[in-house]
Amino acid sequence: MKKLISILMLLVAMLVAAPAAAQDNWAGDWHGTLTTPRGQLRLVLTLRQAQGGALTAELESIDQAPGQKIPVPTVALASGRLTFAIPAFGLTYEGVLDPTGNRFNGTVHQSSTCL
């Protein structure tokens, strides 16, 4: 009886602890505001995470082209730093994840302009 309870206790502890220990899933829509000299633009970056953790992304500029998802050829997240680039538009982004894990703070560069 004691062995059974001990093992059940450990199993329950592991089941409770596993989600807390699991790496966060970054997939989903990340909403952001781009401040430009002509005003603010709302952007949505849709991140998808494959089983192995590899990221793919699409970017939508809600105010400029609603519903049009632009494929992001290069996207990476490492050491709390998100980077992505769309060479066709000369656009790059680099942002740092804040400690809560819910927000990236960063800058968009387009050609030589910093936004």
Add this chain to the structure above:
Amino acid sequence: MRKPQLAMALAIVGFLVVTALAVALALLAPDKLRAALLGGLALPLLWAAGEFLTKGDKTSIRFAVAAAAAVLTIALSGKVAKAAGLIAPDSGLSQSLFGVASGLVLAAYGNQIPKLLQRYDPTVDTARRQAFQRQAAWVFVLTGLGSAAAWLALPGDSARFWGTAIVAGGVALVLARLLQCRLRRKGA
């Protein structure tokens, strides 16, 4: 320190550490309140259940409480370290440590699991039962150590794959052997 006193001391220290981590997580990251509550309440509830459901010497229960506390400590400390900015939010460190701890727990308790599998079946031949228990215990201990080694040595994705595959393989092997024993008994 005698064994019962050591078990009690480890259980109390584990309880205090897990509670402190749960409170720290709730304060540092209010959006992780669910994880903090689950982690913080799991141990006292499990401990209380263990104490109330068993009679006599509770040393083994308290050692299990200490082991459960270690597992919860690893999971919660990773979340707290991320919330405090001590490690990168996308770091896989706490997941790797949790994998190592889970493997070691399986190795430590591996010899007890097979005893439970055939415990309540009096019709099984004693020699065959003991042989099965010995083999299954070795499988669990080795798969636990193998899984811990995989989590320790391999990078994130590979560790997740091999750490899980080794344990799943071990469990499948033991269940197949258990089934084989039962089929033989029925056929005999």
